[in-house]
Amino acid sequence: MTRESYVNLACLAGLILIPLWAHVSDEPFTITLATRAVILALAALGLNIALGIGGLVSFGHAVFFGIGGYAMGILAHHAQNYTPIAEWPFLIEGTKSMPIIWLLATVVSGIVAFLIGLLSLRTTGVYFIMITLAFGQMLFFFSISWAEYGGEDGLAIYVRNGFPGLNTLVPLQFYGLCLAILLLALAFQWRLAKSPFGLALNAARQVPNRVKAVGLNPFKLQLVAFTISGMITGLAGALFADLNRFVSPTMFSWQLSGEFIVFIIIGGTARLFGPVIGAALFVIIEHVLGGISDYWHIWFGFLLLGIVLFGKGGVIGLLAGGAKAHD
Amino acid sequence: MSALLSLKNITAHYGASQALFGVDLTLNQGEVLALMGRNGMGKSTTIKCICRMLAAKGEIRFDGTDLAPLPSHKAARLGIGLVPEGRRCFADLTVSENLMASARPGAWDQAAVGSLFPRLAERHAQRAASLSGGEQQMLAIGRALMTNPRLLILDEATEGLAPLIRQEIWDAIGRLKRDSGLSILIVDKSLKELRQVADTAVILDKGTSIWADRLENLPTDLAHKHLGI
Numbered sequence: 323m324t325r326e327s328y329v330n331l332a333c334l335a336g337l338i339l340i341p342l343w344a345h346v347s348d349e350p351f352t353i354t355l356a357t358r359a360v361i362l363a364l365a366a367l368g369l370n371i372a373l374g375i376g377g378l379v380s381f382g383h384a385v386f387f388g389i390g391g392y393a394m395g396i397l398a399h400h401a402q403n404y405t406p407i408a409e410w411p412f413l414i415e416g417t418k419s420m421p422i423i424w425l426l427a428t429v430v431s432g433i434v435a436f437l438i439g440l441l442s443l444r445t446t447g448v449y450f451i452m453i454t455l456a457f458g459q460m461l462f463f464f465s466i467s468w469a470e471y472g473g474e475d476g477l478a479i480y481v482r483n484g485f486p487g488l489n490t491l492v493p494l495q496f497y498g499l500c501l502a503i504l505l506l507a508l509a510f511q512w513r514l515a516k517s518p519f520g521l522a523l524n525a526a527r528q529v530p531n532r533v534k535a536v537g538l539n540p541f542k543l544q545l546v547a548f549t550i551s552g553m554i555t556g557l558a559g560a561l562f563a564d565l566n567r568f569v570s571p572t573m574f575s576w577q578l579s580g581e582f583i584v585f586i587i588i589g590g591t592a593r594l595f596g597p598v599i600g601a602a603l604f605v606i607i608e609h610v611l612g613g614i615s616d617y618w619h620i621w622f623g624f625l626l627l628g629i630v631l632f633g634k635g636g637v638i639g640l641l642a643g644g645a646k647a648h649d
Numbered sequence: 650m651s652a653l654l655s656l657k658n659i660t661a662h663y664g665a666s667q668a669l670f671g672v673d674l675t676l677n678q679g680e681v682l683a684l685m686g687r688n689g690m691g692k693s694t695t696i697k698c699i700c701r702m703l704a705a706k707g708e709i710r711f712d713g714t715d716l717a718p719l720p721s722h723k724a725a726r727l728g729i730g731l732v733p734e735g736r737r738c739f740a741d742l743t744v745s746e747n748l749m750a751s752a753r754p755g756a757w758d759q760a761a762v763g764s765l766f767p768r769l770a771e772r773h774a775q776r777a778a779s780l781s782g783g784e785q786q787m788l789a790i791g792r793a794l795m796t797n798p799r800l801l802i803l804d805e806a807t808e809g810l811a812p813l814i815r816q817e818i819w820d821a822i823g824r825l826k827r828d829s830g831l832s833i834l835i836v837d838k839s840l841k842e843l844r845q846v847a848d849t850a851v852i853l854d855k856g857t858s859i860w861a862d863r864l865e866n867l868p869t870d871l872a873h874k875h876l877g878i
Binding site: 531 | 721726731750752793796
């Protein structure tokens, strides 16, 4: 086993043991914080497939997070108000079922990611960053003006949606559900990175012309990766909305897109558990320093600066060593 | 023998500057063709045109298919395996991953590449960036073979390598010709080694093909004038 595997195992143990300890100690807020970290990690993990493996610096991934959030919000809003979403050409009703919400969130996020990727992947570098940011801002302002679903004020959901066999209102059970999804996503990413597709995507990030010379189309590889990435971030958005029982245009904001990138950089770009450590550190620092000062972002900025300057492999790189070429 | 690759009156430009003024070339199935000429005469540009990495005018046919409308990755899928000048392996991937990333179904798999280049088999878990120049060159050849090509193009495959490694690569090329019957197009300046493997040759001068025949028919004065030998 490599040192990174030990760091990953320690991280996994923390994800299991800390909420259990909080449950035993009757600290439900700690479980909520852990749930927030797990969901943000899932969102950043989605981005890590595009950014870490594919080298696609998307500055608009909050689009998919927001779409996932609004998928949940709209379905639950109509279900709780007993009003149909549409009556023509056929009746579409809302739902409080998490599996259906997740399915819709991932499918819609995937379709939007595919369409955004189709246009934006024709550009590279700073132009790609700008075009993804532009799509993010388009959906942000659209959600603000979408009065039917709360506009700028957002949309509140009174009761958390349900999952068969679980009481999702119990913090530990909802956390367990989110953790199970994160672990599945981590396993998926690990398999993906080692698959011929993942290797070709990695190669396309390094030397696109050489990938063409072996008969592969970098555009298609990146488009598939961007779509998968958007689907995972969309699923995280649906979970995040369920955690807060609230969706608002801030889920589409460019600041959130930036935070996803920051999680990856802090944890370690393309490192399997990089987004998990990045998101966990962010939530811990937000909670601890946020209680001391409103200007906690300054201290977080220093941490980011330190990692960029002195630990290019992120926290995992610092702990496990073995720098990767794209760290 | 039927022509696997044929180029007729190929011209190409880099922006406003013309690099090829009329290149003709025919490579038959199972043959090894040496594309020769001094530096800057258009050898690598011709390779780029064949692999559709540079737009060209004229006719380029691979096994009867016109390559002109195809993007480079589709041309490669027809069965053209390129070992580019300067190797450029996927530095962040291991030897094994480099080979797997380009694998297409066929006789060439990791075991076959490993038996052609035992050094690669020994270093299968090593990152490409940490290999020596010669090993990276072997990996670049292995990567091209993993696409199971019908035509292998080697652009300056032995340039800048130590004599022992160069010999290993020439031996491997010889084995490829003898055992697999693969059609090979080689760009190289080493006439002595080329004579051991190449059947035919084309000499380029100032972007034009000026001589094409069996390599054993190459006149000494022409070799001296255009290859500096």
